[in-house]
Amino acid sequence: MNQDDALDREKLMEIDMALLDLLDERAAITGHSGDRIDGAGHYSRLLANYEGMYDAAFVQDLLENLTDASSRQASAEDPPPLLVSRAHQSADTIVRIGDAEIGGDAPAHIFGPCAVESYRQVAEVASALKQKGLKMIRGGAFKPRTSPYDFQGLGQEGLEILKEIKETHGLAVVSEIVAPEHVTMAEDHLDAFQIGARNMQNFELLKAVGRSQKPVILKRGMSATIEEFLYAAEYILAEGNGNVVFCERGIRTFEKSTRNTLDISAVPLLKQASHLPVLVDVTHSTGRKEIMSDCAKAALAAGADGIMAEVHPNPAIALSDRAQQMSLEEFDNFHFSLI
Ligand code: PEP
Ligand code: MN
Numbered sequence: 274m275n276q277d278d279a280l281d282r283e284k285l286m287e288i289d290m291a292l293l294d295l296l297d298e299r300a301a302i303t304g305h306s307g308d309r310i311d312g313a314g315h316y317s318r319l320l321a322n323y324e325g326m327y328d329a330a331f332v333q334d335l336l337e338n339l340t341d342a343s344s345r346q347a348s349a350e351d352p353p354p355l356l357v358s359r360a361h362q363s364a365d366t367i368v369r370i371g372d373a374e375i376g377g378d379a380p381a382h383i384f385g386p387c388a389v390e391s392y393r394q395v396a397e398v399a400s401a402l403k404q405k406g407l408k409m410i411r412g413g414a415f416k417p418r419t420s421p422y423d424f425q426g427l428g429q430e431g432l433e434i435l436k437e438i439k440e441t442h443g444l445a446v447v448s449e450i451v452a453p454e455h456v457t458m459a460e461d462h463l464d465a466f467q468i469g470a471r472n473m474q475n476f477e478l479l480k481a482v483g484r485s486q487k488p489v490i491l492k493r494g495m496s497a498t499i500e501e502f503l504y505a506a507e508y509i510l511a512e513g514n515g516n517v518v519f520c521e522r523g524i525r526t527f528e529k530s531t532r533n534t535l536d537i538s539a540v541p542l543l544k545q546a547s548h549l550p551v552l553v554d555v556t557h558s559t560g561r562k563e564i565m566s567d568c569a570k571a572a573l574a575a576g577a578d579g580i581m582a583e584v585h586p587n588p589a590i591a592l593s594d595r596a597q598q599m600s601l602e603e604f605d606n607f608h609f610s611l612i
Pocket of ligand 2: 387557
């Protein structure tokens with residue numbers, strides 16, 4: 274009879290299985306993390322009561338190794354899917370801004386001036402939008418400009434004007450905020466916060482709008498990858514605000530004939546990766562009025578949930594983005610081409 278035959282295999286199997294069950298039970302308490310055990314206190318108490326055949330150093334080493342192996346297993350597990358992902362939620366999210374729905378059956382558009390300049394200026398655009406049955410208007414009260422000497426927006430006064438427009442014209446108002454403290458300041462004035470391209474990775478701002486329940490239009494950073502764009506939205510959802518809309522607004526490339534390069538492929542990529550709605554801003558992506566209608570149609574054909582574009586009653590005297598804002602007449606033709 275050799276030594277192997279002498280082993281009670283069944284008994285050994287039973288003991289090993291019991292050890293594995295105990296390991297599972299242990300991991301259920303420590304959550305796979307040895308860090309949660311106060312090493313010194315834990316082992317000295319354990320060893321004081323241990324009367325088995327192994328010496329203290331061996332026992333401690335053995336248990337520490339088991340804990341390490343357990344946390345290696347935990348880090349090998351797949352992380353949960355992102356909240357923005359289709360894997361987390363397969364059905365499309367519909368974001369409600371005032372009476373408008375973005376991500377539903379019909380496209381929902383956001384038009385309006387680049388910047389809020391006066392009540393009269395915004396009211397002229399608002400009346401034109403209202404006549405067309407549109408439900409939202411945009412306009413910047415805080416303008417993050419490339420040069421510090423350019424018009425920076427009316428700030429608080431701009432917010433007051435937007436609030437008045439909302440009351441007088443019954444349109445939902447959308448405007449960019451650029452600092453976490455603007456969330457409280459603008460909460461009462463706006464129906465949705467816009468996060469501009471330059472702030473897509475301003476993580477403190479993303480967390481701040483995430484703590485509000487107001488819808489957020491998140492614009493793509495000018496050099497941001499789709500993955501970075503998705504993670505930026507994740508910051509907002511992770512704080513508890515699921516009302517996020519992506520807005521593709523063009524990226525920087527070598528091409529000089531347009532202000533930026535409209536990345537149409539971003540639309541189906543975002544729609545496939547995420548359940549959140551997607552808008553396309555044809556103003557900042559192209560910077561060219563003569564191709565805005567074609568680009569808007571392309572965006573909708575690619576699956577966009579709506580279009581953003583800038584309209585000004587008198588673009589020639591606009592305080593920002595003079596060359597690319599549509600006049601009311603140009604806007605008539607643009608809008609007609611989309612319906
Ligand atoms: C805007 O929409 O007013 C704006 C400044 O656009 P972006 O952040 O995309 O440059
Ligand atoms: Mn603009």
